Amino acid sequence: MSRGRLAIVVVAVVVALVLWRVLAPGTANTVVVYVSHDQVFSEPILKDFERDVGIRVKAVYDTEETKSAGVMNRLIAEKANPQADVYWANEPIRAEVLRQQGVSAPYRSPSAEGIAEQFRNPEGYWTGFSARARMLIVDRGLKDKPVSIQAYTDSRFNGKTVIANPLFGTTTAHVAALFTLWGDYRTKAFLDAMRKNGVHISSSNGESADQVATGSFQFALVDSDDVHNREKQGQAVEGVYPDQEEGGLGCFIVPNAVVLIKGGPHTEAGKKLIDYLLSRETEKKLAYSDAAQIPLHPGVEPPSGVRRLETLKVMKVDYAVVAAKMESIQPLLRDWVGH
């Protein structure tokens, strides 16, 4: 073999070894977690877990572009040969869908002690923690501010309101929750009235919040982290927890939910991660982070800008019923959006 060819073979072997090192999966003392919660908020928590517990975390995060469908589709597609140990969902509906699809396994974490039953699957298929609230983000200059989601049908706000596309994300869950509480007839009438009152439809909650912040619209129904984020950026907006009056509907609460994946490759490490995520310390960190999430453990003191759960009038819903309702209302919502 000539020197040139020998050099090529040596370079090829070195490149192959480097590539193998970079590409090959590691397995020891590792937990694989799929995350739908925003990476900017979830990644620091997972780094803390690595440091505190000594287990390496390999994460797959979701993206806005696919409307957070990437991770869910992966989990369902991987059902026969699971690659993940834990799923950190940004709302319980996805966790409920995984339970229905047979992707998740029950696990009752000792850290879940104290979290209200409403925010937990009774058999332990998912457990809620650190919640967002569905809030109205309102133009700070507005004199008579809306206090209920029914303001969407108020003629004072004709053509001046915006809502995220209800085919995706937390808006779908919120509308489905209304269907479970009000019934089909009343909710359809409410949606029709919204349309007649000239509501605009945006592609996401973040976009709705931006459009209120830039003065294009007077208010929008978004998640509490969207409000907190714009307030922190110094935008001229403020948040209103809707329907807090006596006898009112209450505010729709969207907790994170953590799920153990059935047959995952590192189940024990997965349980440790679940225990860590459901701990009071994690809830406190998420409350003090820019996510500004509401702790579900009683007694965890949030920062001044975040309301305690006990001080809120919460919408009483069964998330499993909401998940089931979401599927049946999709054709109606598609018509409503105009697709």
Add this chain to the structure above:
Amino acid sequence: MERRLTLLLVVFALVIVGLLPLAAMLGKSIFVDGRLTLAVYERLFANPGQYWTPIGHSLTLATFTAGCATLLGVPLGLLLGKTDLPFRRALAVLLSIPLLLPPYMLAVCWFNLLASNGVLARVIPARALELLSGWLFDLPGCLWVLVSAFMPVVMILTLVYLHAVNPRLEEAGRLITGWPAILHHVTLPMILPGILFGGILVFLLALGEVGVPMFLRYPVFPVETLTQFSAFYDFGAAAAAATPLLAVTLLVLTLERLYLREKTYRLRPTTPGRRMLLVPLGRWRASALLAVGLLAAAIVVLPLLALIVSSLSPFAYPQAWSKAADSLGRSLVFATAGATLLTVFGFFCGYLIHHRALRLWRAVDTLTLLMFTLPGTVIGVGLIALWNRPGTGFLYASAAMVILAYLAQYTALTSRITLATLANVPQSLEEAAQMTGAPWLARMGHVVVPAALPGVMAAWLIGFIFCLRDLGASMLVYPAGQDTLPVRIYTLMANGAPSLISALCVILVAVTLISLAILSSLFRAMGSHR
């Protein structure tokens, strides 16, 4: 025998990489609970009337995008590749920058630019800004963003095909007439296959685009597939929802094959040593430079400026580096591996199609193009369905899946570039080597590849760019903890600081340009040493 065996192996690999994932996806739409049924289609298309508006929007957007991109891309390609326009190389690079970013990101740039607190708010009146903002969130906005994103495809193809024009034909024309007539009667007809192919590619890319129309609130049909994925997690229905666009894609590719393919072979080989003839612009030089400069400012500099301005915060770049340096490293490794395999794969596919070396050459061409135009999520789920099995788990859980996704999606690019290049390599060279008794692989290695080296290098660079910016399929198959830079940017977009996101986008563009500059110099040096 050696040739046939090698090409059959390539076809076999293409079937595994491209056809089987697609079949796995479509299979889910017709096999429900182990039974063959069309129930998914019946349910989905029970009321076809509801789809006319979004289908109409999709076709309108795709047609106008392809038309505008062609009307802009061809004159630009001619000006930058065929004339003595000053700074033409720098302008070609500048105008290609939108191709380095996923289109959705460009839409975000334009939104930041036209928002009431955006960069333009400081310089143009509020009424005008409101009007522009209104246009942005409708068909004109979608069109503007997609044309700026895809126009470089037509421009680059025009540039590539111009190199395949035999200068002797133009020289002959110059004996009897001036350049305008030569361009009209000689040059343009010869590069017409490239132009039409560029237009078709843009049409198909715009037809399958979801991110931009959704962000700019223009309802299009591919949203239906996304809805099935994200609202119902129903892979069968998602595949079924993709079939109308799949049918349009196949129809367009069939038309292309019927009316265009034969013309590709009318390209005559360039005489070795002859350089492309340049059209002197004379007194039009300054005006042409101004026009190209203004266009570059409107579609590239403005959004890029918005990105850079928004990234100018004291901590944005250090934070971006600390959050994404590892992803950037992986992106470069994956893109290098992907581009290398794409070049090899594309070369053999291009050779097969050019020489019609196997009976199924048409099927190979159609399949690669079809995979190029399919939404990345469809390919991603298909790859998962195919590879996530206990026997192949070692492969599935590794970054090899990302490379497979690149191969599935982008082989059409390198294959078509090879095709255009091989049209320029005299068949007699390979035949002469064959006469000396050289086996086929040796003929490829010592004769055909060196003769086609500029095209092979161009294929590698184009493959590298597309792998580096890929998001759709790699997002679904990247192994846990091993994301790429575009995936990292997208996952940080949700509630990430705007300055951080902008800084990451600037880093992506800068790294791509620097890599391309280094590699182009390297390739040029290699070329000059031949």
